[in-house]
Amino acid sequence: MKLVRPESDPVCDKFAAARKELSSALIERDEEVDLALTALVAHEHVLLVGPPGCGKSLLLDSLLAWTGGTKFSILLTKFTTPEEVCGPVSLAALKEDRYVRVTAGKLPEADFAFVDECFKASSAILNTLLKILNERVYDAGDGVVRKVPLKLCVGASNEWPSPDTGKELSALFDRFTLRRAVAPIRSQAGRQKLLWTRDHTPRLATTITPAEVEAARRTALALPWSAGAKEALETILRELAKEGIQPGDRRQFKTVGVVQAFAYLCGADEVLPEHLEVAQHCLWEDPAEQPQKAAQVIAKVANPVGMRVTQLLLETEQVIAGCDVRNLADAAKAAAKLAEIDRQLAGLRGNGRLEKARAYLKDQLRKLKLASIEAV
Template sequence: MTDTSLQAAAEHVRHAIRSATDGLVGRDQLAELIVLAAVAQEHLLVIGPPGTAKSAVVRRVAQALGGRYFEYLLGRFTEPSELFGPVDLNKLRAGTVETDVSGMLPEADVAFLDEVFLGSTAILNTLLGVLNERRFRRGHTQLHCPLRVCVGAANALPDDESLAAFGDRFLLHAFIEPLPDHQLEAMLSGGWRSDHAPAAGGGALADLDVLCRHLQQVDLGGVQPALANAIRQLRQAGVTLSDRRIVKSQRLLAAAAVLAGRLQTSEADLWPLLYVLPTHEAQQSARDVLRDVFANAAHPHLLSAVEEATLQPLSRAARLAEAARGCLAEEAAPERLRIESVLREIDANFGGEHLPEALVEWRGRLVERLAVAA
């Protein structure tokens, strides 16, 4: 079952993702997960070392979507007013404790909180209401928050149980690593290009809301039996999930469907389950346990997120084919470094004798274009 407005919205959001990640090599996965979380009306926790472009990706996605954006780096001495706004002094003189939230987190459509686990107990407790219920409560102030998605970031998961419980409120967990050696040239070229490129224009927030409205219409009957079997396989391998995370994972599967322009799910939509697992170790184990389950994983717009979740050759080949297609479709001649980068990644992932049929033609066309550009 499809819907014209749904398909158009999905395509527009995909275009926003592409514009947001232009020049940010190897970070398509993160941008795609932000949008997946936003459509599911859930939140994303990103774990990775400093300098891996976490904030840059969130900022660029927020610019591409449009709407109000709030970003803050938390520290041990961050005050609640720095996130939620100061007490309104005029109303305080009249005996009412209200918060002036103008330009602060309670008014944001997209939020990024770096070093989120460094927040005080008062901050984290208030954040729980904003994240879980989209409600801000402080003193006499009680507001509905328009927040589509909050991205929290940290260098590592906390050992403290209370902080781990807070981190569990982020349904998706993504673990980011520095780029591998074969992408260094592309990173340098893309970074220089993005530093001098104009910011991506907003306007996709309305399309995002269209997708959100369709979420409850998705038929999950085609995927629930397979999801239950996948959970059983994980349990047998010693990888467990709370009942709450299992039930909420269905929102991600439904979001994947609507982002593909569909109102029905299939076993190809099971891949977001990987990101529901809260630790890096659990995700690594799950990739092996669910290898057969993920064999047919696919998505027309979230190619990098699928590839990183499944580490399957077919999903990697699909993403590289799209990269080659985009490179060759540019009106102006693409940079030589960009062509070489795609070729280098194809060869790094597939030896000549193991090159998938879907990539044979694209690789040949890239080689031809490179010869012309020489």
């Protein structure tokens, strides 16, 4: 029996609204927004890696401003102490010869956490961090292992951990089920928006409680997989193995939940092959070349709409960058290419990013025509 989602799902509507609001304020961060919201629904940790100043903190802070519950944010340096992450040792307890930390306001009590420069963690805090992120438990020092409320940890870093990094750092890297490189703004229009908008902070009309996040997770986990999507995932894993990419069993298993979460975010009532788009951020181990290969394999096997949109937008930028509007023949050729890209976009269905892409393309086409008219 196919499980059909109720007609109205207020929590899912909130996710859809936040998705729109975040990606319209942040420039060229649609995929990162999708990734962060998917992580939230899937209860998996997410890592963004990119050069300083490319909007990682703005996105992750905005996400955590949207969620209610207790939050914890920290910028790690190699001098960060366990006190700063887990709280100071209780002096009252010490007087009774007990060693326990007071964890109020710190990571062990957080529903949602943002760890900036996460790979700067010293070994003094790595072990605790690993336990909290992976097993979601913490021992304050009294030998009692307690469950932590953590639902999502978002991490940011300027660079990937180096391949010869220690075992603990690699383990931390592996704890992030979703991982993505963030690139600087590419498009001309994006650059203008960056320069001439004084405040890029997203304004979110709603907030979401930990209980609602939990409800979203349950609904997402109950979404059935279509036969096509199941088969596509299995094919993707086989194709990746041929390319020498073999994500571990835990990673493969977790990917299933992540794809369901993305399907939920897209408002679908079953998982379709196109929702496998998000798996490109899960199904690899080595950041050097594997993410691109994983994306290619997924695009080939599952042909997700979102990946086609991204590809077509890249082509759009190339056409615009390579066009001299003063040369009429050149401008006409570029306009024809843009119109062809629009036809391809028009043939796609059902992705939140599609409408925005078409509006953008129409706008570029209009500008191109105006510029070439002015030039003559």
